[in-house]
Amino acid sequence: MNDKKLRIGLFGFGCVGQGLYDIFTQTAFSAEIVKICVKDPSKQRPIAADYFTYNADEILENPSINLIVELIDDAEAAYQIVKTAMLAGKDVVTANKKMLALHLDELIALQEETGTSLLYEAAACGSIPIVRNLAEYYDNELLHSVSGIFNGSSNYILTKVIDEKRSYDEALAQAQDLGFAETDPTLDVAGYDAAYKLCLLTAQAYGIVVSPASIFRYGIQGVGQEDIQYAREKGYKIKLIAYVGKIDEQTITLLVMPHFVEQTHYLFDVNYEYNGVIVEAAFSDKQTFVGKGAGGHPTGSAVLSDISACRYNYKYEYRKRLRPQPLHVSQEVFLEVYVRYRNPEDMEIFNFVEVKESFHGQSYGYHIGTVRLTDLIAIQDTLEKREVFIAHLGDKPQKEPTADKQQKKVFSIA
Ligand code: HSE
Secondary structure (H helix, E strand, C coil): CCCCCCEEEEECCCHHHHHHHHHHHHCCCCCEEEEEECCCCCCCCCCCHHHEECCHHHHHCCCCCCEEEECCCCHHHHHHHHHHHHHCCCEEEECCHHHHHHHHHHHHHHHHHHCCCEECHHHCCCCCCHHHHHHHHCCCCCEEEEEEECCHHHHHHHHHHHHCCCCHHHHHHHHHHCCCCCCCCHHHHCCHHHHHHHHHHHHHHHCCCCCHHHCEECCCCCCCHHHHHHHHHHCCEEEEEEEEEEEECCEEEEEEEEEEECCCCCCCCCCCCEEEEEEEECCCEEEEEEEECCCHHHHHHHHHHHHHHHHCCCCCCCHHHHCCCCCEECCCCEEEEEEEECCHHHHHHHCCCEEEEEEECCCCEEEEEEEEHHHHHHHHHHHCCCCEEEEEEEEEEECCCCCCCCCCEEEECC
């Protein structure tokens, strides 16, 4: 095999950049980091100052650098760096899920046009090798769904709040201190980060590029003590789950929202910053991948794997995009949900198709029943402003509402 000698220009020396540097120093991996571009000249750094530059062009215009490793958190700046690098014929490894999800179509075309490689294993689910698996291993499998916990910070917060009875704010501060959370943690807790990763995995699983803005996205910010209490009483845990799956041979649906998971669920014991991905397919059946989804070393390990793949010119081929009959995306599905409210008038906006159980107390109440995903999408922008919490119950989105012969249960406390 013809191994390429790698000369790397690194952008960013934060949590993941330093993690990668540590990994380099502790392994026998042979590649040279020529320069590291950072923003802040006043910051103390653990390695020699002459490694660093504050001028991106010093790397991008250096013809001896053949690989750009992009690990900054500004998606727009990252996009400019990645685009310029690819146009200059340099391969790129990036961990920037937001940048990728917002520009995926264009970047796939740019890879084709320039003959460069754009690899991003570290951008989805940290150390779990799910991108390359979906691209290669599941190339010909009939994939029913890909779902799971794609955001380490919100899983860390939910674990602390539910299992350790910590406060939400304390748990969020810890997720930030440990370097799991994004600079703006709203991206984590409001489900944006999981939605970006879902876009990347959807492209690899089904060959479709979906805009993150088109996905129903609802995070964990609204979770209250009543919801935690409800979950505990029923033996559930609350997990923020991203889902893409087929609803028929030609159609997939996608969403990101909290889920009440039962003890028998594959993700029930996936806690703290761990991520879990469930792949359901026609022949391999159900498989689960579990690993650390955030943090410098776990994410750095995925970056290292991509760097290593660049030595032999590996690239994602997106063969599923060439299917004779591309799949469609539909939001015409039904979900079984739990909706907790404080103001009864907030329930009117949900348009329940059917209510199976309802509780009305003095300070709050809840409904369990079936809603249309299209109705949730229509009210998505107002949900975070209302005192409600929504969680998906049941297995997956359904094409038809499930017929339930049981009598409706109503509980009230006067
Ligand atoms: N903020 C992200 C997370 C980092 O918590 O999962 C890894 O992508």
